[in-house]
Amino acid sequence: MDSRTDHLVRKLRLRHLELLVALSETATMRGAAARLHLSQPALSKMLGEIEACFDARLFERSHQGMQPNALGASAAYRARAVLHELERATEEVAALKSGAVALLRLGAPSVTAAVPAAVADLRQRLPGAVVQIREGRVHELIQRLLAGELDCVFGAVTPELLASDVTPRLEPVLMLEDELCVLTAGPAPRAGKGPLRWADLRDAPWMVPPRDTLVRQAFMTAFLNDAAVPPAPVIEVMSSVTIGALLRADPALLCAVRREHATDELARGGVRHVDVTPRVPLPSFGLFLRRDGLPRPAILTAFADALRRVASPPRSGRSQTPRLRRTSTS
Missing domain, CATH: 3.40.190.10 (Periplasmic binding protein-like II)
Structure with a gap:
């Protein structure tokens, strides 16, 4: 860690991160105080500590409430990701204590043949794996992936996704033609x-x-x-x-x-x-991870390999070689 990050680690507490998220979502000190069960004076003091740590104003105060500026929005986004990673750690430790060997949090559309087959394949090769599947639209799942709520997302590469500003933050590890x-x-x-x-x-x-x-x-x-x-x-x-x-x-x-x-x-x-x-x-399906530079848990690689093994197009009822294209992770 550099000196600035080390300073934040020493000064900020998890409660500070919760306040950043609460203020960005409620836009009022009263709403944040109710969510965190703290007094408004206590939150004002905490916000002052946060802004002192970042040496920057993070929220703009007005009669309408408190709105995060660009710096505050960025800090709140990262704070939310940290809290979700902590939630993941809690879930993963609980799963491992109960006998699981790994935990995978997967986002996918409600209709997909590849995901159920790949999960079954994964479980055959890794019987102790626990898989949590969250279904929804791809853009919603991608937001949950970037926020740290999911480990990977399998979904269609829509024009809206390609045109959004989140694409550089995604790491495609597998592409399936559609x-x-x-x-x-x-x-x-x-x-x-x-x-x-x-x-x-x-x-x-x-x-x-x-x-x-x-x-x-x-x-x-x-x-x-x-x-x-x-x-x-x-x-x-x-x-x-x-x-x-x-x-x-x-x-x-x-x-x-x-x-x-x-x-x-x-x-x-x-x-x-x-x-x-x-x-x-049609636009291809892809398996996406967050591009965060962190080492990948082995279960993510195992799931991508399972998708490669089971993917197969329905052509006149005959089995054919899957049309797969492996993408660069650079």
Whole structure:
């Protein structure tokens, strides 16, 4: 540690870090005092100690409350990460005391075939591993990863993620290609001559997700690239549970989904993959860690290896070599 960091370690207490987080979230001394169960004068004294340690003003006082300035927002962000790391230490020690050999806190979408298979693979090779899976949207999970609440996130590399300012703070360790897949519970449609194309399916009854999703946009692009007007869906739905139920209840339906979703549905049975030309790529899935320069726990490497072993695209019901691309960690 340099001298400035050593000074902070000697002067600041965990209660100071809690105050930084509480003030940044409540924006009032009264709200922070209620959260920390301390008096406002005591918090004012603590805030003075914090700002003296940083030799900088961290919060701007006004009649509307207290707002962190750029310095305060940065300090509060790091304080939150420290507290989450302490929470992780508490959870990990408790897990190890109860007989676990390692703890993995994983963020993932609610529909993914790779994650359950990889977790099962990990548990077979490391029976004492404990895995906590938190489901949600990728941008929300990434924020939890950066805040120290999660160890890794498996999710789609969306345009919003690439355009955000968090990308330089992420370390991708594994990338899996993704594509648009078509499923049905009925007989697979056939083309007149040659391979089945998107234009051949323009009159079929389609079930697709809403317009603001990447899958729907890729679905429309597939028809436009084939010089066909994108068909209006007969069913528009987002829920993976509803999609699976409707597919099996109505064999006439065709459904456009991600490969990860398709693999999950095919494994459940009762549906088949429809091979349509040309292939329509979707943003890749990635496994992301925080880029913090710290040594990686062995369980993170073990989980990435498990993902590599189990990932496989659903192509006409045949097993193929996974399309994996290992990324640089530099």
